[in-house]
Amino acid sequence: MLLDFRTAFRGSVFERYHVLPIQVATLEAFSDVDDGNFFWELCEFLQYGENADLLKRDDDAFVNKFSKEIRADLHSPDTSMQRAFVDMTKAFANESPELFEELLEKANAEYFSDFDYDDPICTELEIKLRELALLHSNDYLAKIFHRSGMEVGHESDMDLAIKMFDLCTNAQPLDALERRMRILVTEVHLIDFDAVGVGGKHFPLRMLMLNLTDDGYEDHGWFAEVRDRETDILVARAYESALMEETLGLMEQTRLDIVAADVVEQRYEPHGDVPTLQRTSGYFNDRSWKEPDGYDFQWCDDGFCERAGRQRKVFSKLLPEERKLVVEDLVRLRKNSFSRSHDHSISYSSALEFERLIPVAAMLSSLHFREIFAKRTRPCDHFDSVVRRFELRTSTLDESRKRDLVQNVNGFRGVFKGTCWEQLPDDLITWILSHVVRPQRHLFRPPE
Numbered sequence: 001m002l003l004d005f006r007t008a009f010r011g012s013v014f015e016r017y018h019v020l021p022i023q024v025a026t027l028e029a030f031s032d033v034d035d036g037n038f039f040w041e042l043c044e045f046l047q048y049g050e051n052a053d054l055l056k057r058d059d060d061a062f063v064n065k066f067s068k069e070i071r072a073d074l075h076s077p078d079t080s081m082q083r084a085f086v087d088m089t090k091a092f093a094n095e096s097p098e099l100f101e102e103l104l105e106k107a108n109a110e111y112f113s114d115f116d117y118d119d120p121i122c123t124e125l126e127i128k129l130r131e132l133a134l135l136h137s138n139d140y141l142a143k144i145f146h147r148s149g150m151e152v153g154h155e156s157d158m159d160l161a162i163k164m165f166d167l168c169t170n171a172q173p174l175d176a177l178e179r180r181m182r183i184l185v186t187e188v189h190l191i192d193f194d195a196v197g198v199g200g201k202h203f204p205l206r207m208l209m210l211n212l213t214d215d216g217y218e219d220h221g222w223f224a225e226v227r228d229r230e231t232d233i234l235v236a237r238a239y240e241s242a243l244m245e246e247t248l249g250l251m252e253q254t255r256l257d258i259v260a261a262d263v264v265e266q267r268y269e270p271h272g273d274v275p276t277l278q279r280t281s282g283y284f285n286d287r288s289w290k291e292p293d294g295y296d297f298q299w300c301d302d303g304f305c306e307r308a309g310r311q312r313k314v315f316s317k318l319l320p321e322e323r324k325l326v327v328e329d330l331v332r333l334r335k336n337s338f339s340r341s342h343d344h345s346i347s348y349s350s351a352l353e354f355e356r357l358i359p360v361a362a363m364l365s366s367l368h369f370r371e372i373f374a375k376r377t378r379p380c381d382h383f384d385s386v387v388r389r390f391e392l393r394t395s396t397l398d399e400s401r402k403r404d405l406v407q408n409v410n411g412f413r414g415v416f417k418g419t420c421w422e423q424l425p426d427d428l429i430t431w432i433l434s435h436v437v438r439p440q441r442h443l444f445r446p447p448e
Contacts, residue, residue: 003367003387003443004395005149006403013336013390017360018271020202023149023192023441026368027164029183029213030122030130038082039133040184041070042089043126047108052093052100059090065354081139088132105129122183127169134161137338146368148443152192152206152229157221164188167208185214189365192229195357197269204229209238209362211340222340226264226358235260236358241347253280253345259312275329280347298403338362363390367443379446408433 009021031037044064046052055062063086067074093100107123133140137159145161168188189209194202209224221240228235241255258264322383337346337359348355366386369379387394395403405426412429416422424432 001394001445002397002400003148003392004403004440005442006407006440007395008155008392008443010393012392014360014364017274017336017357018196019195019364020194020366021149021191021361021363022194022204022365023147023152023190024367025160025164025190026145026169027143027161027188027363028144028146029185029187030144032187032213033177038070038085039129040122042066042085043107043123043129044269046104052104055086055090056093059087062086062090076090081143084137084139085129086132088128088136090196092129092132098127100223124182127183131162131165131169134158134165148367148441149192149413150440151438155442156349160190164190168210182212187213189362191361191364193361193364195268195354195361198271199269201267201269203264203267205235206362207358207361209365215351220340221344222338222362224358224362227383228267233260233263236355238358238362240293253347254339254359255347255349256355256358257349257350261350261352262447264352264354272353274353274356275326275333276348276351276353276356277326278344278348279329279351293399303381326341326412333360336360336363338365367444378448383443383445394403394445395442397442400440403431404440408437 005021005023008431009015014021030039045057051062051065054065063074066086072079072082076084098369102126103123104283107125133207134144141157141161143163145157147157163355165188168186169183187210189207189211191209192205192208193202193207196202203227206229207224207226209222211222223240224237224238225234227233228236236256236258238254238256241253305433333356334346337356339359369382386392409429410425411435412424413422
């Protein structure tokens with residue numbers, strides 16, 4: 001069973017909000033995929049004594065000493081990837097000695113200045129080693145990077161992973177210490193989607209999104225940039241912002257801003273069926289309410305309201321029957337908009353329908369199973385719950401292959417219509433296209 005992006009979203013929650021998913025890629029949080037914080041331990045070990053010189057001089061002796069320190073056998077086949085990281089670090093130290101020494105000195109100063117903190121901090125040296133691992137280790141890339149859907153352009157996995165890595169390490173507006181700690185728990189998503197306006201006109205968009213996976217940040221907002229996929233013009237952004245609520249005090253929220261309203265008006269014609277009445281969407285009455293366990297994303301409708309004052313004024317103008325329908329639409333939109341916790345709110349900058357589609361598209365970030373859940377539940381449970389939650393259509397591999405055959409053969413004959421190439425048999429066309437057309441990236445249901 002799998003999700004084929006060509007058919008999976010027909011009749012889904014996303015289609016009802018005029019979002020057509022094209023491609024989703026995820027760069028997992030470093031802390032979720034690194035058993036024992038290997039890179040942090042390696043960087044810390046390099047700072048003591050003559051360990052850095054030992055690495056350059058005798059990597060086998062270094063590996064033996066480091067293995068004892070972290071209580072792991074780096075000569076074992078089970079730790080071959082970690083051993084490769086040590087070899088990669090040695091190559092970096094020998095090929096770029098000045099940069100290596102500079103980053104090592106910075107790491108040493110940062111580590112000892114922050115010794116009161118028990119949690120690992122991400123030094124510039126660690127960031128550099130992780131970048132090198134993405135560039136040179138296919139095993140690490142496969143472990144930390146996931147991609148599904150229809151490819152846009154000719155971007156390789158590494159191209160996208162490095163783009164997302166750069167966003168994770170450079171785009172967070174945080175003070176030095178908090179930034180280094182948060183990098184480790186930041187998940188990055190690349191979401192290609194079309195906003196489908198009236199008449200079926202498609203507005204192609206790309207969202208790059210940061211989300212914190214650690215429970216300690218559950219009340220914080222999320223960050224995203226949304227660009228026109230054809231022109232690369234920045235259309236909208238989402239960012240963390242503080243909200244002062246009259247009865248509950250200071251709360252974190254995600255603030256949305258449309259930065260190219262003229263482009264939106266030209267490229268997207270609204271349907272008028274997405275509620276735009278609220279400027280701030282959230283649950284503000286019950287701070288003690290907790291989201292239930294599990295993957296079905298159940299939400300409680302009690303306590304759903306907007307900040308005191310504005311909503312009362314707006315709703316007071318509506319008849320009771322109309323008010324009930326409006327609230328139902330608002331609650332439904334809230335349920336289908338990305339938020340990090342029950343108490344998290346979303347603040348919109350305008351009454352544009354297009355702006356409400358951005359948090360809906362951000363929900364596509366939940367498609368990929370996160371490594372952090374691996375110890376708590378089965379990956380197939382996550383897949384099944386996402387299918388139920390968003391009302392997605394699954395396919396078998398055979399159905400998808402037949403779809404590929406029909407689509408590719410018809411497309412080939414359409415291009416070469418009226419020529420001798422149009423008369424080629426299906427199997428020959430399929431063989432030719434297998435060498436020039438990249439296959440769909442299906443999202444497969446994991447085994448039980």
